[in-house]
Amino acid sequence: MKTYAFAITFLSALTFNFSGAQELKLTSKDSVVTSSWVLGLGYNIVDDSATPVGDDLFSIKDTWNALPYPSSISIGRFFKNGLGIKAVGSYNKYDVGKKVDGAINTVERDYYAIDGMISYDLNKIIGETGWFDPFLQAGAGYSDIGTVGRATANAGFGFNTWFNDKWGLNFNTMGKWGIKEGSTKQLQHSAGVVYRFGIEKELSKKGLEKLSLIEENQRISDSIAAAKKAEEEARLMAERLAQEKEKARLAAEEQARLDAENKRRSDLENKIKDLGNVYFSLNSSYLSKPYKELLDKLAVLMEENPALTLKVGSHADSRGAEKYNQWLSEKRVKQTLDYLIGTKGISASRLTGEGFGETQLANECDNNTYCPESKHKLNRRSEFEVLEF
Incomplete structure (x- = not known):
């Protein structure tokens, strides 16, 4: 008895899983953006203390320079193979009292x-x-600090988090090492809003797996x-014959009647x-x-054919105003109907x-x-149109 109950439960679960799989559908969540352009706008923080990745890494009050408004903009193109290229422009101010290049900025x-x-x-x-x-990320850049310029070699990391296919947030940190001997290094952090456009999408790995399951279920179905x-066609063939x-x-009889x-x-x-x-x-x-x-x-013809019903259509020529001609045609149709109904005794139900x-x-002969x-x-x-007979 227990074995029988287990078999019933198993078959029910199998049927439920199969029917559930049958209802699988691809949704927007099954696709991911594989390439796009990305425009970014945000804030940047510069640590130019000479030792931004050393003891001063978290000395925010002493070493971080930031503005209270958006101060960086970027445009990038990102490709299906995972590579991307990006140009970034930023502006900041080194405040008096901050540590810059190992000394207090004056x-x-x-x-x-x-x-x-x-x-x-x-x-x-x-x-x-x-x-x-x-x-x-890695690259190169040029910084101008109080009219003193330096070329830099850059490297860093970051991430984007997306609310939908178009809008998201970007957070990244980039180390900048002066290429010229004796130049110091900087650490630049940025955070901002990013907007994707020129989007191309493909199914994700899970989406491909779901598609494969859908196709397999469809094949079985x-x-x-x-x-x-085939079984139904055989039955229908027998009935059809x-x-x-x-x-x-019946067709011959109907044709004869028609x-x-x-x-x-x-x-x-x-x-x-x-x-x-x-x-x-x-x-x-x-x-x-x-x-x-x-x-x-x-009227005689209608009396001879009691089932005959007619439509009377009355008209005017094109001379005169349209509204007047419409009114006149309606008077003409009334006169025609009144004569057939009132004078000749034809039932009003047989005339429109x-x-x-x-x-x-x-x-x-138009206007x-x-x-x-x-x-x-x-x-x-x-004029007269036969409606029913």
Whole structure:
């Protein structure tokens, strides 16, 4: 009994894991930025005490020089292989009383520096995280301190931490050794905001593993689906063969019915067409005697075909204002309907009407075209459309 219960539990867990895997989807978290441009803006601190990595390393009050506003800017290009190149410009001030080059500074001095650095992303060794990028950097630069310049060889380390694909923070420390004999060394720390652009992304290692699992699950799912499809197709084929004969019979009957219906519609439309349209005089909705006789014949046709319903569409010619012509066409359709319903006794449920103004001219006689009265008259009409029969 225990063995049986264990088997059921195992199979349930397996089914749950498989169905859960089936729902795996790649998300933005499965991709990492592999190359980009990075623009940075931040603060810098300079320790130029002559022994910045010795006893004075943490003598912040005595040796660190900093400004209360952003004082460094950088632009860099970082590549898929982990290498990056960066240019950094910074400004600072050496305060009076700070230790500089091993002595107490007695005059406030401006500090300018420009540095070119090559970096290597340590994630290429320790593995991508997507949000934390430690790096090593080395390069060269030039510092101008109170009009005294020095070329430096630089090396250091730092890291970026990213809030999303574009925005993050940068922290780094860089040692600067004077190349000229007798020059002292500096230690420059910086922290700031960084912005990535020109981004290229690829799947991370975990993303690739997830993609592989998704593809494997899809392969299994496709195999199962293919087997079910083959079985279903065989069943449907048997049903289809049985249904085709019946379908053919029903199709023949339906076609015969449609042919008869279409012939009847065509006959009715031809009879209505033979009666013609109702035409009106200029600026009039009055039904003259010939067109009352036409409507009398139409009423007889509707009495002979009790299921026949019609739509009356009335129109105006293009002369006159559009609003007036719309109003006039609506009067014409009302006059036509009133005669058929009120005079001839046709049920109102079998008739609908719509006035179209001058929007559906029967010929070229628009506002920009001269036409004789004989052509304009063809547009002042009520015509009839079969809706149901």
